Amino acid sequence: MKITRQTKNLINRGLDTHIRIGVTGLSRAGKTAFITSLVNQLISSATNDNLPLLRVQQQQRLLGARRVPQKNLLTPRFNLDASIKSLSSTPPQWPQPTRDVSEIRLAIKYKPNSRTRKLLSRTATLYLDIVDYPGEWLLDLPMLEMDFATWSANQLQHLEQIPLPEVKKWLQSVVDLKLNQDKGDGLINQISNDYTQLLLLLKSHGYHHIQPGRFVLPGELAHAPVLSFFPYVAEAKLIKGSALELLDKRYREYQNQVIKPFYKRYFSEFDRQIVLVDVLSSLNQGPHAFNDMQWAISDIMKSFSYGNNSILRRLFAPRTDKLLFAATKADHVTPDQHSNLALLLRHLVQPIWQYVSFENVEMECLPVASISATEAGYVESKGKAQPAISGTLDNGEKITLYPGEVPATLPNAHFWKNSGFEFSSFQPKSCGEGEALPHIAMDKAIEFLIGDKLR
Ligand SMILES: Nc1nc2c(ncn2[C@@H]2O[C@H](COP(=O)(O)OP(=O)(O)O)[C@@H](O)[C@H]2O)c(=O)[nH]1
Ligand SMILES: [Mg+2]
Incomplete structure (x- = not known):
């Protein structure tokens, strides 16, 4: 049978696959560096031997990758050019931090390996969407299961345990208020502002467990009234038109207009996700930062537990089937420590992994350096x-x-x-145009995330 060119094109298109990957982690965990490297490694893979442990490259079936316009027109573009420009400046600099969600799309061309696919076509394309979003936003999930009064009680109790004078001062500023009798939003806006400043201060002290997460990384919602509330001991009966009623209303708006749309629009669309964890910086900062990071991870992981009863399952239909935890910046330790780093990460993740149900999700822990310095x-x-x-x-x-x-x-x-742990801030190495960025284990990470889609 003679196959016409048209049918061949059709068959080719039928072989093309698409996968959407979420890249998350608390701020400074290394998301921008990871995505920059991921894209750079794949684009330069045709002319470099930079990913020896990625099977499709090992088997010389990787034909090349290029950026293509993203399909989702509402999400800002991931600014790859700016990242590359920083890295290739003299002296080289780390990319500027970004504080919102962003997206980039790659077309990866490869020779299929499997027999049926090979028969049908000599080449196939995997379209890879990579979405960068703040891990802080995942800390908001538990808020969906609490009303304003419950959330406030929890949050105030948490704040009372933090031994910082600024926290005491803020708590003091709300203790004598009578918001159920007060009217107007002037006072509320002022105290919300102070509350946001307090959360930012906590973050700078290494406290990562911040609620609401959007307050510290508002993205497009900066200054929107929906980000203007704070925990307050609520009374059973809200007086109509009172400031307290306004707080309660904003909290519900936050649940419905901020948290839920994020899970619907982004989270439930991811086929695979990678959570970046800066284990080494937390080790360096000491026990309070480390313990708080552990707590934040356990809350972040709740977003990946979608057993039958979970709130996620009830609200959306998440479809993530692979989850990678990566301990970033592994170039800060000697190679003989990499296995310990992987084990430590496993110890952070495993207890929660066993405790809640992660149906049909394959999980892996890896140490990586996206851009080894x-x-x-x-x-x-x-x-x-x-x-x-x-x-x-x-x-x-x-x-x-x-x-x-x-x-x-x-x-x-x-x-x-x-045991002290010395963590220094290194400059990235200089890297020429078209060269692959130096990395540790990016090939293993890519193999885990998309290797099975390149067969
Ligand atoms: N040595 C080293 N430092 C890194 C690496 N990845 C990130 N960093 C450092 O961590 C900082 C934050 O990384 P970034 O990707 O901006 O974090 P994001 O906030 O999660 O996007 C960077 O400015 C670098 O200083 C890495 O692979 N190696
Ligand atoms: Mg970033």
């Missing part, structure tokens, strides 16, 4: 070769150091007392 090697110490890393610090100084050991289990009091 250091070189691993050895230094001689007491006549023995010791592992070390070297790189250029932010101030231009070149150093070689042994940053310390990563604990393979959750750190205990002994660790915090005896």
Whole structure:
């Protein structure tokens, strides 16, 4: 049988597949760096041997990748050009932080491996949508199951446990208010502003467990009244027209117009997701930051638990079937510590993984460096070769150091007392146009996320 060109085109199109990936993590976890590297690695894969552990490249079936216009016209574009420009400036700089959701689309051309697909066509295309969104937004999920009074009680109790004078001061500022008798929104706006400032301050102190998450990363909602409320001891009966009634109303608006649309418009559309966790920075900041990060992760993970009874299942039909946790910036430790880093991440994730039900979701934990800024090697110490890393610090100084050991289990009091961990801020290495960015284990991450779609 002779296959006409037209039928061939049709068959080809039939082979094309599409996958949508969500990239998340708390701010500074490394989302922008990860997406920049992911796109760079795939685009340069045709001319570089940069992804040896990605099977499709290993088998020389990867023909190349290019950016194509995204399908979703309402989401801002991920600014890849700006990221690449920063990285290739002299001296090289890390991309500017972004604070909203953004998206980029790639077309990956490859030779199918499976027999049926091979018979049908010599090449196929995988369309890959990559969406960057703040992990902070996932911290809001539990708010969907609480009314204003319950949320307020929880939140106030949480704040009371934080030993910072600014927190005490804010709590003091609301204690004598009579919002059920008051009218107008002037006072509410003022206190909400102070509350937002307080949350930002907590974040700068390493407290990641922030509610509502949008208050610290508002995206397009900056200054919208729906982000203007705060926890307040509610009374059983709301007086009509009172400031308290307004708070209660804004809280419900926040649930319905902010949290739910995010899960509907974005979250439920992801086929796969990657959660980036900056385990090493938290280790460096000490026990309170580490414990708070652990708490934030456990709340973030609730968004991935969609057993029959979960609120997600009731509201939407999530379809994520693979979930990757990545401990980022692995180039900050010597390679002999990478397995400990993976184990530590597993210890952070596993208890919750076992406790709640994650139906049909495959999970993996990996240490990665999206854009490696250091070189691993050895230094001689007491006549023995010791592992070390070297790189250029932010101030231009070149150093070689042994940053310390990563604990393979959750750190205990002994660790915090005896084992320091040295985390320096390195400049990215300079990288020429068309070159693949240096990385650690990006190939493993890509294999896990899309390898099965490139068969
Ligand atoms: N050494 C190193 N630093 C990284 C890496 N990824 C991110 N960083 C650092 O972490 C900062 C925050 O990363 P970014 O991607 O902007 O985080 P985002 O807020 O999650 O998008 C960057 O400015 C870098 O200083 C990495 O792979 N290696
Ligand atoms: Mg970013």
